[in-house]
């Protein structure tokens with residue numbers, strides 16, 4: 503696909519060792535890519551971005567207002583991870599710079615870990631393995647069970663919860679789920695009306711809800727008490743969802759048979775810091791250091807997802823998946839003409855991408871300016887947030903450069919870009 507700006511002049515700076523799958527996609531598109539294995543310090547990052555059109559980071563690089571100000575050509579920032587707190591999101595929005603991330607590329611990894619844990623808890627695998635490492639051969643079936651025929655209760659039937667539903671049924675489990683939103687059950691899974699219904703009927707409860715005021719400690723002493731004696735609990739969602747002191751008490755009393763946790767209310771900042779939790783050293787409790795989504799496949803999938811979002815934004819103007827500007831999904835229209843078929847200036851069709859401050863009257867000012875040039879708006883796509891508007895206009899026939907120059911005079915314009 504052609505754009506008004508030669509693709510080989512688009513420069514992407516990718517830091518923190520972004521997976522080669524993403525680097526490859528951008529290079530295949532014809533963009534220049536400078537890829538660094540680690541996170542540069544702020545001074546080096548500021549230098550790197552001064553002529554960059556795309557900046558790709560992971561969680562260790564802070565993209566502050568100062569870094570954004572040092573990048574006058576920047577079109578978009580990509581967080582090749584889940585979180586976006588490391589970016590000055592509002593500052594980027596007010597520069598017309600969308601920030602993309604990849605919230606769902608590790609869904610399968612979390613679902614597989616959860617399935618592995620369900621089976622491991624039922625077979626007391628970590629205990630058996632621990633004893634073997636101590637030289638103890640305890641060949642006994644006591645306390646070990648098949649998962650077939652057991653009931654799995656899934657709290658939160660979104661991307662991850664619904665994947666686990668399919669995997670668990672394939673292992674012969676019955677699946678119940680509870681969600682605050684009405685969801686289509688997959689396979690033979692059955693929705694239940696309340697969390698209490700799910701807790702009392704499930705042999706294993708697995709949590710896959712976001713961190714919200716409603717889910718804060720949604721599993722506390724009262725909910726644990728409602729769970730079946732001998733049941734297990736899995737939390738691979740968010741640390742705030744479970745009261746870990748209450749869970750430790752339920753495990754110590756023998757009411758619960760096991761638990762698996764990947765996320766905690768307080769997590770160490772890094773390798774050097776010790777992990778403290780009342781759940782440490784309890785039997786049949788699997789503890790993992792927030793690695794539910796950490797697989798090489800997930801890294802590749804995240805890299806492909808964010809690189810694809812970059813490419814769609816650069817080539818077409820699509821902002822779907824942006825976290826800080828209005829999301830506009832655009833068709834790939836035939837307005838992009840091969841250079842050989844290009845009509846002279848003044849007779850061409852164009853796509854104009856326009857970020858502006860969302861105040862009344864901006865669109866009518868734009869329409870008037872375009873009409874004064876005798877151009878027809880053949881399609882218009884508009885989305886707004888409280889303070890930012892993003893409008894994409896397909897106009898013909900006209901001289902795009904003239905339209906661009908006129909739109910830049912609209913005081914509310916934040917950024918305007920022309921595609922062929």
Ligand SMILES: NC(=O)c1ccc[n+]([C@@H]2O[C@H](COP(=O)([O-])OP(=O)(O)OC[C@H]3O[C@@H](n4cnc5c(N)ncnc54)[C@H](O)[C@@H]3O)[C@@H](O)[C@H]2O)c1
Pocket residue numbers: 605606608609612657658659660661662663680681682683710711712713714716717738739740764765792793794795796
């Ligand atoms: N351990 C990890 O490394 C890891 C990796 C990825 C995601 N996660 C976490 O897993 C969780 C689920 O992720 P997802 O991608 O499936 O999210 P999702 O948004 O696709 O699904 C969440 C579901 O929870 C439901 N929900 C929200 N509030 C609820 C409530 N109070 N009661 C019941 N249901 C409720 C929503 O309606 C939605 O269906 C998130 O908290 C996410 O941060 C953890």
